[in-house]
Each structure stands twice: as structure tokens, then as C-alpha cells.
Amino acid sequence: MRNNIFKKISVIGVFCVIIISSFLFCACNEENYSKADVDTIYSAILDDYCDTKGYIDININASKVVHTEAVSDDKYYIFPYILDNYVSFSSGLVFSVASRQNGILFSLGSFSQKELNDVYAKFSNVLTSLNSLDEIKNIYENSDGYLQYDELINAYFVLIDNLYSLSDSFSDYYFDSLYSSNFSASNVAKGSLSDLFWFELFSLSKVSYIYDLKNMNSIESEGEVVTWFNNTRVLKTFVNDSADILSALKLNNDLSYGTNLTHKTNLAGIISNMLDLKSAFERDFNNFVIASSGFFLNEYLNATNRTSYLQNCSEFENSKFNLINEFILGRYEAFLSGIRMSKYNINV
Numbered sequence: 001m002r003n004n005i006f007k008k009i010s011v012i013g014v015f016c017v018i019i020i021s022s023f024l025f026c027a028c029n030e031e032n033y034s035k036a037d038v039d040t041i042y043s044a045i046l047d048d049y050c051d052t053k054g055y056i057d058i059n060i061n062a063s064k065v066v067h068t069e070a071v072s073d074d075k076y077y078i079f080p081y082i083l084d085n086y087v088s089f090s091s092g093l094v095f096s097v098a099s100r101q102n103g104i105l106f107s108l109g110s111f112s113q114k115e116l117n118d119v120y121a122k123f124s125n126v127l128t129s130l131n132s133l134d135e136i137k138n139i140y141e142n143s144d145g146y147l148q149y150d151e152l153i154n155a156y157f158v159l160i161d162n163l164y165s166l167s168d169s170f171s172d173y174y175f176d177s178l179y180s181s182n183f184s185a186s187n188v189a190k191g192s193l194s195d196l197f198w199f200e201l202f203s204l205s206k207v208s209y210i211y212d213l214k215n216m217n218s219i220e221s222e223g224e225v226v227t228w229f230n231n232t233r234v235l236k237t238f239v240n241d242s243a244d245i246l247s248a249l250k251l252n253n254d255l256s257y258g259t260n261l262t263h264k265t266n267l268a269g270i271i272s273n274m275l276d277l278k279s280a281f282e283r284d285f286n287n288f289v290i291a292s293s294g295f296f297l298n299e300y301l302n303a304t305n306r307t308s309y310l311q312n313c314s315e316f317e318n319s320k321f322n323l324i325n326e327f328i329l330g331r332y333e334a335f336l337s338g339i340r341m342s343k344y345n346i347n348v
Helices: 002-028 035-049 075-100 113-142 149-175 190-211 224-230 235-250 261-276 278-292 296-301 306-311 315-342
Strands: none
Touching: 035 113, 075 149, 075 190, 075 224, 075 235, 113 149, 149 190, 190 235, 190 261, 190 278, 190 315, 224 235, 235 315, 261 278, 261 315, 278 315, 296 306, 296 315
């Protein structure tokens, strides 16, 4: 009896050693990436998919795919009118830093090995999704806009998801150590304003991306893109309110140019307040994401009668809707008002 027990313990012990050894072997053999490796994959994206300012530019050829007399009536309009903006919102933070510093290397200076591995993997995902989108785009263009339209929209979503993921990591590793709520008028300069406003557009755009854009129904008829856009709850306001700042940032303009001491003091106050509440925004945003998950929000937005839909929802689903609503009307709107106020104090 004692021998059988001993044998069982021995077998279990050997099994545990094998499992632990396998785990350690995999961990030891996990490939590490250098700053040069990150720079290489960033440069591949820059060479193949970025404009002369260093920003991702999908550049669909409208002359090949537009069928209507007015471009705004064509289904193609979803790309330059909305989706290209979200490519910019989700990527501008990373690519503006790299553009300003003549490459990605300088900003990686304090990154740990784990952080380099993470950023490399996410740049790799971005490059893969860009390559996939490019293939679908070529089919769409070569078919005069008749094939792969919905697939192209989905490819945009995959790309934007990967860009948000990259920017999330990059902002944690690079941005957080640079700026604090002690931001003062003396800190107002081209580089700091570029970083901070790209970060704000990145953070705020995720709300309308999750709420409106990813719950969009398939576009089927002429003029439907504009009709849908005009009926969005969050997206239309955000795109319109951020348009001037986005245009200036994509041109790498100096937002601090011509700002006097009063403007700088006003900006410093707005920025300090947003930085001070950054953690609270991220906490509430994460709750918003959880509440928005599943089919609930999509069904609500596409319901013929939204009031009736909510009346037929469970108490739990109505609680989720209240959480979403409170975030949009509260923390999100407060941060968006910071963008609105900032426009009166910067060079746009």
C-alpha cells in the first residue's frame, strides 16, 4: 500500500517537474526584440503606408469607385468622411512622436524589455492589418467599387482596433512619465501641445468608436452615410468638434504659435485639469466598455423605437444603459468641453 502511494507521489512529482521545466523553457526561449527591431517594423509601415508628414494614409482612389454625381451620396464616403479620421485618432499619438523625433528610436529610450516586446508585437499587428486592408482595397478599387465594400469596412475596424491597442501601450510607457497635472504656462510648446492633444483625441475618440461606429449597420443606399452620421449620438459631435485640431495636428503645425501669456495660462489650466482627472476618466471609460459589450447596445441603437426597446429590457440591461448614459453625459462630455475651450487658445 505504502509503495503504491509512493509511486503515485513520484509520478505526480515527475509530472510537475516536466510542466514547470516546459514553462521555464518556453519563457527562456521567448524572443526578445530590440529598439532596432521596433524601428525596423515602424519604418516598414512608414515607407509603405504613411504620407509625407509621417501619418498613416490609406488613400482609396475615389475616381475608381464613386458611382454618384455627388461624392457625399456615394457609399465610398464612409472612408474619407469618417473611417480615415478614426485611423488618425487611433494612431496619431504614436506617429506624431516618431515624426517629430525623426523616427521611433528616441522615444523608446526608457522602455523595458517587456515593453519593447509588447510594442513590437503591436506594431506587427498593425502592419499585418495594413497589408490585409491593402489587399481588400485593391479588390474594391479594381472592381469599380462593387466588390468587398463591407469587407473593407471590417478591415478598417481591425486596423483601428490594432492602432488603439498600440497607442494604449505606447501612451502608458512613453506619455505617462512626461506629463503631470502640474502643467503650467511655461510648459506650453509645440511638442507638448502635439502630444497632449493627440492623446486627448485618441482617448475621447474611443467612446464614439465603440458607441456609434462599431454599431453601424451596413450602408446600402445613396446618401445613407451622411444620414447615418447626422443621426449618431456621440460620433457627429466629436468629429465636428475635433476637426480643426485634427487638421492642424496632421499638418504638424505649431499649436502654440502666436499664443500670448493669457492663452498659455488658460491652456495650462485646461490641460492640468484633464491630466488630474485622467485616471478617473480611464476608470469610468473601462466601466463604459464593459456596459457596452454584447448585443445590447447594437440592438438598442438599431431599434425602430428605442424607448419601447428599453421598456422591454431587463433591469440589468437598463442599469447598463444608465451607466453608459451617465458616462457620456458626465465624464466624457466634461473632457470634450476641454477640447472645445482649448480651440480658443491655440493656433488652429
